[in-house]
Amino acid sequence: MFHVGDSIVYPMQGAGVIEAIVEKEILGENHRYYLIKMPIRDMQVMIPIVKVKKSRIRLVANIPTLEHVLNIFQYGQTDTTLSMKERYKINAEKLRTGNIQDGAEVVRDLMRLNKKKALNSSEKQMLESARKIFISELGIIRGITDNQAKDLLNKMVG
Structure with missing residues (x-):
């Protein structure tokens, strides 16, 4: 159960803050939602409280977790032996988990590959989406703007 004011990550959507818990009547039944x-x-997104577990919403990572993830982001290895199809499938699954480390690995690997050769359109789209999600969480954790978080990522990839 989350509370008003909690910073959360909604997988495939990004980081946000719970502004309210609201009750809405739909088809004659009252349901509670996180706003x-x-x-x-x-x-603004409304998530039915009863579906939160299934949606994999989680609290944003703490500073030590972020530092560990940023270390892996900067120094971790990228597997360049995978075919585009294999890489896309693995990266899509990583993004669905909503895990900060998995998302950071997708961003890192696709940014590195994009520096060597242009990504195809589906991987470009995946990179852009994954970057936005990762940057949104990084910004909330560090208390910095999206532009500052983008700059930090770009420096780390080199």
């Missing part, structure tokens, strides 16, 4: 402000797309 989440998602700065990444400047939108």
Whole structure:
């Protein structure tokens, strides 16, 4: 159970803050929802409380976890032996987990590959989406703007 004011990550959407818990009547039944402000797309999302576990929403990572992830981001290895099809499948699954380390690995690997040769359109789209999600969490944890988080990532990839 989350509380108003909690910073959370909604997998495939990004980081946000729970602004309220609201009750809505739908088809004659009352349901409770988290109202989440998602700065990444400047939108609000309503998630039924009963579906939170299934949606894999989690609290944003703490500073020690972030530092560990950033270390892996900067110094971890990228597997360049995978075919594009294998890489896409693995990366898509990593993003679905909502795990910060998995998402960071996708961003790192695709940014590195993009420096060597242009990514195809589906991987470009995946990179852009994964970057936005990772940057949104990085910004909330560090208390920095999205632009500052982007700059930090770009410096780390070199």
